[in-house]
Amino acid sequence: MRFARRAAIVVVAVVAAVLALTRIPRPTPLARSPAERLGxxxxxxxxxxxxxxxxxxxxxxxxxxxxxxxxxxxxxxxxxxxxxxxxxxxxxxxxxxxxxxxxxxxxxxxxxxxxxxxxxxxxxxxxxxxIPWVTDTLVVRGAVHTNLYDAVDEAGGAFLSKGARTQLAWEIADVYEYRVDMSRDLQDGDSVRVLFERATNPSNVNRIGRILAAGLERGGQEITAVRFVHPDGKAEYFDEKGKSLRASFLRAPLSFRRISSVFGRRKHPILGIWRQHAGTDYSAASGTPVRSIGDGVVIYAGRKGGYGNVLEIRHRNGFVTRYGHLRGFAKGIRRGTSVTQGQTVAYVGMTGLATGPHLHFEVLVNGVQRNPSTALRQSAAVALGGRERAAFDSVARVALAELGRAPGVMLAP
Ligand SMILES: [Zn+2]
Structure with missing residues (x-):
């Protein structure tokens, strides 16, 4: 009874409002010439x-x-x-x-x-x-067929302008840079989902804000990532168990966004024994910055046979990384220089036995060449504890619930 009365009041109010609106005199549009109307x-x-x-x-x-x-x-x-x-x-x-x-x-x-x-x-x-940019939050899910770009391009087509789709692929690669080499670790059938902030300007151009959560499924296993801000203001990504995605090594010596232009041209003709080598080749434009995948000390920076200009860095636990065919070294890089993870140490070139610009990359453990994709798969992950863990858990609960929703714009609960 009470509900019916309240509903009746609402209906009357709505009708009154509509009548009031229709009675407002509308300004008559100024007459415009055909040329004006056509611009x-x-x-x-x-x-x-x-x-x-x-x-x-x-x-x-x-x-x-x-x-x-x-x-x-x-x-x-x-x-x-x-x-x-x-x-x-x-x-x-x-x-x-x-x-x-x-x-x-x-x-x-x-x-x-x-x-x-x-x-x-x-x-x-x-x-x-x-220019006013309006920010909202949305979920996008993509299936990987060939690479991360294509997956994000297809999934984001309805929600993002072209440049923003590329930016989103870069941002996802950055989130996983300690876990996945996006240029070679993904396969047909893998998938990605991401919860992120999208900014839109009056011309409907988008840009990507913060990645709030993501999931990358490879071979049936998903690596989740949840953005969490430490009390000191630094943001970091953690899996659902509160373990940092960070590790002692980056999974690739070139940033994913820097090899984008040559995507799909990874295979290149190589001479003689280089076809058999135990390293990994990354096609990239000459001059692309090469980063040290971990903290360490330079043990060699100079020419060495077929490697051309080569850089060797010694890391902890018997790891050495080798970067070959370099055009040159970054300023200050010589034997004995200490370098930090992610630091630009050299530039891609084609010195030595190389028919096109590319980076030759090797991981050696106790002097033996190892497959980087298995050798680097060691997580030095520190788990959050105590009060931070409790704060993370509540952030993660919300973020992962949003991430689990259907693709599209998220409405505030
Ligand atoms: Zn090579």
Whole structure:
């Protein structure tokens, strides 16, 4: 009875609101010419600032008279130093078709900021606009057929702009960089799921925020990852048992995002005995940074036969890593130098017996070459304890429940 009365009140309120809305006089739209409606009364041009080119020169190239262009740039004073605008900056110019003159210029400074120049008569004014990005959280699940890119590209197609799909694949690879070499450890039938933050701007361009949780299933076994922030503010990924995903070694000497451009061109012709070698080859562009997979000390940095320029690093527990065909070494890298995990130590090249730029990578344990994918599979994982463990468990419970939902945007509970 009480419910019925309350429902009746709600219905009356809704009807009253609808009536009130319909009685509000709507402004009649201004009559627009056919040209206006088709957008033909305005012209638009998009351009990119060249190396060493001034903004005045670009605007002149886009049809502004020299004095007009100079005044437009002068209006920037106080907002941005036009001498410091980087090459590659996107500049949009708009004008009236009737007068053929430019009336508006947009400088797309970065993802977050646009400067708009507008001409009123002969006077240009500049305003700065902060682009609003809206963030939400979503789940994406992908099946691996060939590689991580294809899996994320297919799974994220409905939710993410193209660049953001690539970024998501990179971020996932980073989460698992101590556990999985994404360029060679995945196989058809593996799968990935991820809970993450997506930012969207007014042009529907997305970018990836934080990865909150992920699951990577290989050969029927899933490695889960849950983001947890320590009291000191540092974020780290843990599995569902509270064990860190970190380990003493990164699983690959090249960052996944740096070998993306040559994905699928991994196999390359190699000479003679190099076809039999016990190492792992990574195709990558010449000059790609090579990172030390663990903390250690350089024991060799120089030329050595078919290896060309080669770097050897000694780590703890009898491990040595070897990086061959290098174009050169990073600054300060020589015998005796201490290096830390992830530090750039050299650059990919094709010195020695190599027919194309690639990194030759070896793991030796007590002097014997070992298969990196098994030799590096040792987890030095520290489990969270005490109060941190309790805090992690409650974070993990929520994150893993969200991760288990169907793909799409997560609504707040
Ligand atoms: Zn090799």
């Amino acid at each position: 033909l009364d305005r012209w638009h041009a998009s351009d990119t600032l060249g190396q060493g080119e001034s903004l005045v020169a670009l605007l002149a190239r886009r049809g502004l008279e020299a004095a007009d262009a100079a005044m437009a740039v002068q209006s920037l004073h106080g907002l941005v130093d036009d001498r410091r605008i980087p090459a590659g900056l996107q500049v949009n110019v708009h004008g009236d078709t009737a007068s053929a003159r430019a009336t508006d210029v947009e400088l797309l400074l970065n993802d977050d900021k646009v400067i708009r120049l507008h001409r009123d008569g002969e006077v240009w004014t500049a305003t700065e606009e902060i």
